[in-house]
Amino acid sequence: LVQLVVSxxxxxxxLKICADGAVLSKHKVTARVAWGPECQQYAVIAKAEAGVLGEFPAARLEVEWERLPIIVTTYAKKLSKHIPTAALQAGFRIERVMNSEKKxxxxxxxxxxxxxxxxxRIPEIFGIFLEWKIKTVNNI
Known part of the structure; x- marks a missing residue:
């Protein structure tokens, strides 16, 4: 466990900024960053893990928030309106799925x-799915 407090x-x-991080297992870590008066106003939690999805090696990142500053949510909503178009142009397949509002x-x-x-999976919008074929270049 690592903890950092800046005041x-x-x-x-x-006003303070508090950060906590922990290694939960060999393949899983978590961190929480909170800020505001006594670190109670805003918070973001991140979890990362490596493992398998079905039978394939995989990695997952989750970012959740309890509350964010209005400026962050305002710009995120503006940006999110452009994500579907950009994702389709990049070759992603988009499906409507139930997503958490804050994750x-x-x-x-x-x-x-x-x-x-x-x-x-992005809040209030959609799920994005992509299969990339990785190309290799052989120098002969």
């Missing part, structure tokens, strides 16, 4: 040595 040295200022999930799996499957 103002001003007498009447109770982003990204999963990547390697079904073969030459392909990569990516699944992204």
């Amino acid at each position: 103002s040295i001003a007498e009447n200022d109770n 982003i999930e990204l999963t990547a799996a390697l079904p073969s040595q030459r392909s990569l499957n990516v699944i992204a």
Whole structure:
């Protein structure tokens, strides 16, 4: 477990930034960053793990938030309107799925040595699915 607290040295200022991180197992870590008065106003939690998806090696990243500053949510909503178009142009397949309002999930799996499957779930929008074929160049 690692913990970091940054606070103002001003007498009447109770603003702090708190970060906690932990290695839960050989293949799983988690971290929480909170900030505001006494680290209670905003918080983001991230979890990363490696393992298998079905029978394929995989990795997953989850980012959840309890509350974010309005400026962050405002710009995120503006940006999210462009994600479907960009994803389709990049070759992703998009499906409407039930997503958490306060969590982003990204999963990547390697079904073969030459392909990569990516699944992204983004709040209030959609699930994005992509299968990439990895090309190699042989120099003869």
